Amino acid sequence: MSNGQVSDRIVLDNVSRFYGEVLGVNRVTLSVPPGITSLVGPNGSGKTTLMNLITGLVRPTRGSIQVLGISPSDPEKLFRVCAYATQFDSFPRGMTGFQFIYSYLRLSGMSHDDCQRTTAFAIGRVNLGDAAHRKIAGYSKGMRQRIKLAQAIAHDPRVLVLDEPLNGLDPLVRAETIALFREFAAEGRHVIVSSHILHEVDTISDQVILLSNGYVVAEGQIRGVREEMSEHPMQVIIRCTRASVLASRVFEQDHVVEVRLHADGGGLLVKTRDADRFYRALNHLALDGVGIESVAPADDNVNSLYEYLIGGEESTR
Amino acid sequence: MISQWLSQIGLVIRLEMRKTFFSRRGLWVYLLALAPVLIFLGHSLSEISNRKERQAMNAAHPVSTETLRSIQRGATLEEVVEKVGQPFAKMEFHRPRASFDIYQYTDGESVYVFGFQNDRLENIDRRDRDTIPKDSLIFASVFQFFYLRLAIFFGCVGVFTNLFRGEMLDKSLHFYLLTPIRREILTVGKFLAGLIATVTIFCTSTFLQLAALSLHFTGSEISEYLAGPGWGHVASYLGVTAAACLGYGSIFLAAGLLFKNPIIPAATVLVWEGMNMFLPAALKKVSVIFYLQSLSPVVAPPDATLPAFQRLLLTSAEPVSGAWAVLGLITLTVVVLAVAARKARKLEINYSTD
Structure with missing residues (x-):
């Protein structure tokens, strides 16, 4: 890998972290490209540990980490390009939202005027302008989440690490926040988020990292990961006018392992071991007048990946 | 780079000032500092x-x-x-x-x-009514026994251990650790903030104690005293107060980083400082009180008419010169701060276990 490639990636090389005898994460090797990356896994799977390792709040027991070529043990350089909004819902006592962002921003070496301007801009981006000069202690949970996010984005970082950033946000703010993540990612930055809300992860992520018991069980783009799981046939839902005819034709394909007709007779669920061959075959079948209305994959989402790889304990959340 | 570090130290001091001076948690430090002022005020009013x-x-x-x-x-x-x-x-x-x-x-x-x-x-x-020489011995006893060993000692425990440990308990230390600041610079900034706060609180108290004690003397007695050793004593007591904050401050800053429960190191240091006079010469130098006693303006051995216990408290076995005492104290402080900075560099955020 050339230097140019390394410098825009977050690279973890065989990283392990133990808390005494308790495993945090084990033998994690990742090379995370820019974009929105979601860390998904049940409680205790190592998501927060991984974020803490990337930002230097904890140190690896083994292995090495580079964030855009910078070691997390060098905060002086790292936090000029990186920001981390932790899950901790606590703030320095007695501060207003504005003071909170301004004070820590000043430590980055910005002038008073620049800090004032940047702070106001960051607070505006999370729509907290009206509450900027109120004490954080009086903020609602959603406002506290937003002020943390504002602090994280204030110095315009290239790497944004966010632990459960959507918790406590109402649907409107949630949508605005996701739009902000997309904006960041579209500019070629890293947005690393952890979340329990799988359908949201599905919607926002460019890639996912699935963790279980401290191990990375899968990583990459959701579809790519799904395609590699050959032990779980791909599921495709087809809505059509002549479902029973299509079902019999589809079942003639040797890679199709199961076909189920919908109760209303207007569609079917197909399980296939080779999605590409199936879609090619379906193109031919469509020409035979079976009246296909829609075709949609049923299980190439994070929820299914989670269920297949980790188990169903939290997949419904 | 150095100007940036200095600027960051200044900003950390500003951020910390609010917490050290105006926190409700630190109210008892003010009470501790005020206690001897009240004692001397009571003494003067009674004399009047x-x-x-x-x-x-x-x-x-x-x-x-x-x-x-x-x-x-x-x-x-x-x-x-x-x-x-x-x-x-x-x-x-x-x-x-x-x-x-x-x-x-x-x-x-x-x-x-x-x-x-x-x-x-x-x-x-x-x-006879109290004279300045007699009261200065009373002051020296209270200063060395209560003020240095207890009031400043525990005041520094309260202020300096909280600089890091308090923020760990509040779960807000990570905000510092997520800024582009070297941990060593953060340590120095926090130490200086604590030092400014404690020096301000305790030096003000020292001055008020001396003022309260002098209330019952006549103007001519005070003028005569100040024309003699008076100002020197005032300056020395203020200096020793500041030196105590420096020495104990560094120790308790390090204790706040090294120990989850600061009461244990505080009790250990209290015992160590208390038994200083019985320690061998080499070990005496690994304590703060040794240097503070050498710097105190009331020289040993004090008035033979004083009770034996009071004489023991005022006695500094093998005192060193003022310059050596200052140098020794600064060396001790720098070594302890270096240990604290090293620990801060490796500090991890794991609030659930702190």
Whole structure:
């Protein structure tokens, strides 16, 4: 890998972290490209540990980490390009939202005027302008989440690490926040988020990292990961006018392992071991007048990946 | 780079000031610092009241100092009364074989207590009002026993251990660790913030203690004292107070980083400092109180008339010169701060276990 490639990636090389005898994460090797990356896994799977390792709040027991070529043990350089909004819902006592962002921003070496301007801009981006000069202690949970996010984005970082950033946000703010993540990612930055809300992860992520018991069980783009799981046939839902005819034709394909007709007779669920061959075959079948209305994959989402790889304990959340 | 570090230290100090000066959690530090001021204020007010009472007694039973001083043991009760008149207070005790009379006189400044047995003067006890030399020894005792060893000591425990440990308990330390600042710079900034706060609080208290203690002296007595060793003593006490904050501050900053429960290191250091006078010479130097006692303006051995315990407290075994004491204390502080900075560099955020 050339230097140019390394410098825009977050690279973890065989990283392990133990808390005494308790495993945090084990033998994690990742090379995370820019974009929105979601860390998904049940409680205790190592998501927060991984974020803490990337930002230097904890140190690896083994292995090495580079964030855009910078070691997390060098905060002086790292936090000029990186920001981390932790899950901790606590703030320095007695501060207003504005003071909170301004004070820590000043430590980055910005002038008073620049800090004032940047702070106001960051607070505006999370729509907290009206509450900027109120004490954080009086903020609602959603406002506290937003002020943390504002602090994280204030110095315009290239790497944004966010632990459960959507918790406590109402649907409107949630949508605005996701739009902000997309904006960041579209500019070629890293947005690393952890979340329990799988359908949201599905919607926002460019890639996912699935963790279980401290191990990375899968990583990459959701579809790519799904395609590699050959032990779980791909599921495709087809809505059509002549479902029973299509079902019999589809079942003639040797890679199709199961076909189920919908109760209303207007569609079917197909399980296939080779999605590409199936879609090619379906193109031919469509020409035979079976009246296909829609075709949609049923299980190439994070929820299914989670269920297949980790188990169903939290997949419904 | 250095200017950036200095700027960051300044910003950390500003951020910390609010927490160290105005936190409700630190209210007891102010009370601790104020306690000796109240003690000396009470002492002065009591002295002023006593003097007024003596002057009133002297006006009611006038007698001169010379006359009172001319009274000798062996004089009879009648001779004494004839010479100095009736006392302002008297007591009588009768036993089967003897009678006792106690007569009290005052010249407005001192109280003379004459003890008669079987009408013959057996004992003369003169109780002078407090003088500056006497009060300066009282001050030195309170300063070294209570103020340095307890008030400043525990004040520094409260302020400096909280600089890191308090933020870990509040779960807000990570905000610092997620800024582009070297941990060593953060440590220095926090230490200086604590130092400014404690020096301000405790030096103000030292000054107020001296002011409170001097309230019962006349203007001319105070002017005479200040023209002599007075200002030097004031400066020395302020300097020793600041030095105590420096030394204990560094230790408790490190303790806040190294230990989850700062009470354990505080108790250990308290015992270590307490047994300093019994330690071998080499070990004495690994303590703060050794240097502070060497810097204290009241020199050992103090007045032989003082009680043995008070003398022990005021005695600095093998004191070193002021320059060596300052150098020793600074060296100790720098070494402890280096240990603290090293620990801060490796500090991890794991609030659930802190």
